[in-house]
Amino acid sequence: MSARLQRCWHLTQFLLAQALHQRVGWLLATVALAVLAGAGALRGFNLGTEEPRFFTQLALLSLLLSGAFVAAFVGPALFCEGLATRTIPTLLMHGARRSEVVIGLLIALWTLLGWLVLLHAGTLAGVLIAYGHAPELAPALRAVASGFGPLLIVGAGSILAAMLLGRAVLSTAATLALACAGQLAPVIAFAQVRSSGVAQMGWTALEWLVPNFAVFETASPWAAATYAVSYASLYGCAAAFFFARREL
Amino acid sequence: MVAPQPFSLRAVNFERSTLVWVLGLLLAGGMALNRMERALTSAPLTETGDGLEAFFAATGGASTLAADWLWIRTNLAWENRDEAGVRALLRLTLAAAPQSAYFRFNAARMLAYDMPLWRIARNPDAPRAVHDAWRLGGADEAIGLVLENAGDDAGRWLEAANLTLYARRDRMAAGELFGFTAMLPGAPWHAGRIHAQLLVEQGREAEALAWLRHWLPRLPENDPAAQRQLVIGRLAALEFELWSRGEPL
Numbered sequence: 001m002s003a004r005l006q007r008c009w010h011l012t013q014f015l016l017a018q019a020l021h022q023r024v025g026w027l028l029a030t031v032a033l034a035v036l037a038g039a040g041a042l043r044g045f046n047l048g049t050e051e052p053r054f055f056t057q058l059a060l061l062s063l064l065l066s067g068a069f070v071a072a073f074v075g076p077a078l079f080c081e082g083l084a085t086r087t088i089p090t091l092l093m094h095g096a097r098r099s100e101v102v103i104g105l106l107i108a109l110w111t112l113l114g115w116l117v118l119l120h121a122g123t124l125a126g127v128l129i130a131y132g133h134a135p136e137l138a139p140a141l142r143a144v145a146s147g148f149g150p151l152l153i154v155g156a157g158s159i160l161a162a163m164l165l166g167r168a169v170l171s172t173a174a175t176l177a178l179a180c181a182g183q184l185a186p187v188i189a190f191a192q193v194r195s196s197g198v199a200q201m202g203w204t205a206l207e208w209l210v211p212n213f214a215v216f217e218t219a220s221p222w223a224a225a226t227y228a229v230s231y232a233s234l235y236g237c238a239a240a241f242f243f244a245r246r247e248l
Numbered sequence: 249m250v251a252p253q254p255f256s257l258r259a260v261n262f263e264r265s266t267l268v269w270v271l272g273l274l275l276a277g278g279m280a281l282n283r284m285e286r287a288l289t290s291a292p293l294t295e296t297g298d299g300l301e302a303f304f305a306a307t308g309g310a311s312t313l314a315a316d317w318l319w320i321r322t323n324l325a326w327e328n329r330d331e332a333g334v335r336a337l338l339r340l341t342l343a344a345a346p347q348s349a350y351f352r353f354n355a356a357r358m359l360a361y362d363m364p365l366w367r368i369a370r371n372p373d374a375p376r377a378v379h380d381a382w383r384l385g386g387a388d389e390a391i392g393l394v395l396e397n398a399g400d401d402a403g404r405w406l407e408a409a410n411l412t413l414y415a416r417r418d419r420m421a422a423g424e425l426f427g428f429t430a431m432l433p434g435a436p437w438h439a440g441r442i443h444a445q446l447l448v449e450q451g452r453e454a455e456a457l458a459w460l461r462h463w464l465p466r467l468p469e470n471d472p473a474a475q476r477q478l479v480i481g482r483l484a485a486l487e488f489e490l491w492s493r494g495e496p497l
Contacts, residue, residue, distance in 0.1 A: 208278030
């Protein structure tokens with residue numbers, strides 16, 4: 001068991017290094033600068049007592065957008081490049097299990113997304129303190145932390161898409177579609193209620209396959225975390241199951 | 249020479265049964281999580297309500313971001329004194345965030361205070377009656393906006409009272425609104441004091457005295473914002489004034 005954990009740890013470290021090799025650091029820095037510039041621009045408007053909420057929403061928007069793009073591009077790229085450069089097949093030949101590769105990919109991507117959340121939280125904290133909104137810090141940071149839930153699911157979805165579709169471009173498109181569908185889940189639920197027959201079955205299936213990101217606005221932090229981990233685990237298990245049975 | 253492979257969407261080789269198993273796993277897990285989701289989210293979309301509001305409700309959390317973006321656009325239109333643009337953007341903003349008191353109150357203030365002034369500035373030679381009609385029209389529109397589905401929201405009624413006092417300049421109606429607001433749950437204490445003050449300004453001291461006597465028991469002793477001692481002082485002053493005029497107490 002410990003040997004397996006150690007292999008997973010080494011795999012994660014290796015995959016994270018590969019992700020960083022794709023210039024993710026530059027992307028993170030650009031995003032932080034964009035949040036700072038956006039906050040500076042917002043400062044020009046007279047937003048009164050709502051200013052900290054606007055800053056928080058800006059940081060959350062930036063986090064969700066940049067997180068969806070990081071997940072959509074880095075996740076499939078890690079897997080597809082790993083196959084193209086024969087890295088993953090070599091790892092498998094040297095004793096790594098396929099499930100360990102999937103776990104390594106997931107943890108590497110989630111770590112990146114976690115850094116993104118921390119970066120946004122830090123930038124927002126700096127902006128709020130600099131502009132004299134320190135008392136609003138705690139709720140603002142809670143709001144930004146809630147953005148990690150959708151990213152956890154989208155990250156797992158990107159790995160699943162990479163396993164299923166095999167091509168980086170298609171997997172990226174599918175991941176971005178999942179991120180949009182998660183935001184538009186109320187529309188899917190509405191269409192499911194309104195339709196009938198085969199169409200209703202189709203909408204129902206889609207409703208089950210796609211998470212509802214509205215949960216992260218209404219549910220308590222623990223319930224939202226449980227929901228995010230459950231959906232991400234479901235996608236991760238499906239990815240591991242599929243990868244164990246497909247050709248390389 | 250190796251012939252190029254034809255493009256195919258299927259880049260991965262797997263048995264069909266594997267895909268069926270994966271889909272089954274995802275659907276079974278999704279079904280279980282869907283039950284959890286329904287318990288955690290608010291009521292699903294319905295066909296009722298304004299079309300714009302339904303559209304924004306469908307976008308979930310994105311509606312808050314859309315409202316913020318629209319509010320910034322409104323600010324830009326407001327700086328350019330573009331009345332039509334501001335009106336359109338205000339409607340969109342409120343449809344995106346109908347529960348936001350900040351957007352609603354500031355939208356009402358733009359309608360009540362700014363837009364009549366813009367029109368007057370554009371037409372300074374128009375008759376005074378026309379200027380007054382613009383001011384009253386703007387105030388009425390703003391009060392209507394604030395009281396839309398207000399229920400017993402004390403904040404909204406207080407804003408309507410303020411608009412009636414400062415934009416409509418109708419002290420009698422404003423006094424009634426402040427009095428009504430003061431009796432609502434969660435109303436700020438100053439609403440009751442302003443109601444009494446407006447009654448005094450209209451020469452209705454006896455009514456102001458009756459109001460303060462009726463209202464005083466509601467004021468907590470340990471809340472400085474209630475200013476109970478100030479109210480007791482005003483009550484005493486009114487009693488003295490009415491007594492000195494020989495009016496019944």
